[in-house]
Amino acid sequence: MVPEFWPEFWYGLPVFVQDAAWFVLLLLPALVTGLVVVWSFRPFSLVWAMIWRYRWTNALFVLLIAISVGLGVGLIAQERGIRQGTARAAEKFDLVVTAPGSEVQMMLATVYLQPVDVPLLDGKTYDAIASNENVALAAPIAYGDSFHESSVIGTTAAFVTHLSGDLAEGRMFAAVDEAVVGARVPLDIGATFTPAHGVGDAAEEGAHEGALLRVVGRMAPTGSPWDRAILVPVESVWKVHGLPLGHGPEREGQIGPPFDPDYFPGTPAILVRADQLWANYALRSEFTTDRTMAFFPGAVLSQLHGLLGDVRQVMSVMAVVTQVLVTLGVLAGLAVLIRLYARRLALLRALGAPDRFVFAVVWTYAATLIFTGAILGIVVGMAAVGIISKIVTARTDILVEATLAWPEFHLVAGFVSLTVLMALTPAFMALSRDVITDLRS
Amino acid sequence: MSLDLQVRDLVVRSREGRDLLTVARLDVPAGSKIGIRGPSGAGKSTLLFAIAGLLKPASGDVSWGEHRISDMRAAERARFRRENVGLVFQDFLLFEELSSLGNAAIAARYAKASTRRSIVASARAGLARLGLESLGGRRVDSFSGGERQRVAVARALANDPAIILADEPTASLDRASADRMVDDLASLASESGRTLVAVSHDPALHERMDWVIDVVDGRPLV
Secondary structure, three states: OOOOOHHHHHHHOOHHHHHHHHHHHHHHHHHHHHHHHHOOOOOHHHHHHHHHHOHHHHHHHHHHHHHHHHHHHHHHHHHHHHHHHHHHHHOOOOEEEEOOOOHHHHHHHHOOOOOOOOOOEOHHHHHHHHOOOOEEEEEEEEEEEEEOOEEEEEEOHHHHHHHHOOOOEEOOOOOOOEEEEOOOOOOOOOOEEOOEEOOHHHOEOOOOOOOOEEEEEEOOOOOOHHHHOEEEEHHHHHHHOOOOOOOOHHHOOOOOOOOOHHHOOOEOEEEEEEOOHHHHHHHHHHOOOOOOEEEOHHHHHHHHHHHHHHHHHHHHHHHHHHHHHHHHHHHHHHHHHHHHOHHHHHHHHHHOOOHHHHHHHHHHHHHHHHHHHHHHHHHHHHHHHHHHHHHHHHHHOOOOOOOOOHHHHHHHHHHHHHHHHHOHHHHHHHHOOOHHHHHHO | OOOOEEEEEEEEEOOOOOEEEEEEEEEEOOOOEEEEEOOOOOOHHHHHHHHHOOOOOOEEEEEEOOEEHHHOOHHHHHHHHHHHEEEEOOOOOOOOOOEHHHHHOHHHHOOOHHHHHHHHHHHHHHHHHOOOHHHOOOEHHHOOHHHHHHHHHHHHHOOOOOEEEEEOOOOOOOHHHHHHHHHHHHHHHHHHOOEEEEEOOOHHHHHOOOEEEEEEOOEEEO
């Protein structure tokens, strides 16, 4: 019966202690089994002799277990790393206002720079947002152009600072033909380029011929697709498209807000940052209308993660089932492998070794392979996670820093306990063999 | 306690029910050296395994002194062997990856903690007695056949048994090594008053025995 103080006591413990306690608890069946089986005997040098005798076969078994464990823990760690990476990439985007449509699609376009053709928000909408007393930042995000692999985004200097803080190199754009590049854009300060209309394969290289932009600064890394983007004044985007530049004649040449609604050509999205948390909710409510859609990218992402969370649980179960199946296969192999040692085990029994000792030798042998495989599996998992994280980061520009954490260690501990208990079977099978037959084999 | 061997009306059958060995009566006084010989398949090794308690007879009795091993459960027979019997096999049956001392003192790995030291000391003494003292730390996979069989004998002696049972101990050895093995077995048995029962085709070994039993068609001609 659980004592009354238990929940309070448990939840009062630091998370690290709780995780460590779970780890020990999950590993406990293996440790207790080991203690009970090996108690009062010294089987280890015999076990080592058995392992060494068929070392390549045993190494193959260990490798199979290691790969199985490595894939399992790697899969879980990677999923968490991607979830954290995507969340980190979205955390600067408090509230986004776009034309009505799919929140997911708009989030992908605005936060992760996967542009789509969308209706533009007009100057009145922008002005209504920017002039709201609770709005600290209202930045147009005008996407649709590109240079090679980089999206060219029209925005404001305040947004650049909001996104990455102080520049890593150079200075902020101050003229319509200047640009600040993301941390991973392969353009040096002083380099010039002409943006193409559109992105990817659909980009029209000559559409903006004559427009020459010069790189004047480089952002600090953000760990998001914005590291691969080129940020220019929004006026620059309007200019290359032959549109008004957002300011009346009396402010010709101005870069950045305030914008004149009558000369504001439009923007696909507006990033909004309120000075108070509650104000974000008020703004979302205010700008969720027939003509505009306001949404929290974090909330949309959370819904997506929730959806993926179910997939993750299925994946976790599959990872465990896969490992158990592999281990069952390995144990079946071990049962066959034990036949290679049948004569030596028969010798021990002929010499008068207690059955419990022979049992301990076989179980310790199997448990050693499992433990070694599991530990090696953690190493394999860490290596796999490191490599896959680099690949995902390179392909998506979302910084994925996946590392192994307690859930993976819990999985490995549970796996080890389950399989060393299953390893009792080949140990029992070894005892059922006929001594004389094996001695004569 | 004197461990005289008494076998009465012993019948050992195969799984298929075929009679493998029939012994009406066999008495071996403690301290005797007995050779067993006969054609291949005659039942020599079966007799040895039966008196070692390695197989359960279909009927009859096998007793060593007051220990009626034919009535014992497997665990009790294992304990009897552990405490009273040293076994030597034709092809040594060593753990090749262990040292000679590791093999000779193998019983220390499953013995009670209180007897481990004496087993290791006895194994060390046995190796020295058999001229293997200097090879104690080397792995046996580098040993010659004669050296391996002497390690096996040292292992058989490590628990200071009253009975040594040897199954073709010289069959895998060259003549010189076989002669030395015969000397070692005979003198080790004589010196300590141990009972030695050796199955062998080797006439040199039988010459050193007190008497020899011929086994023909599963029946010892006593």
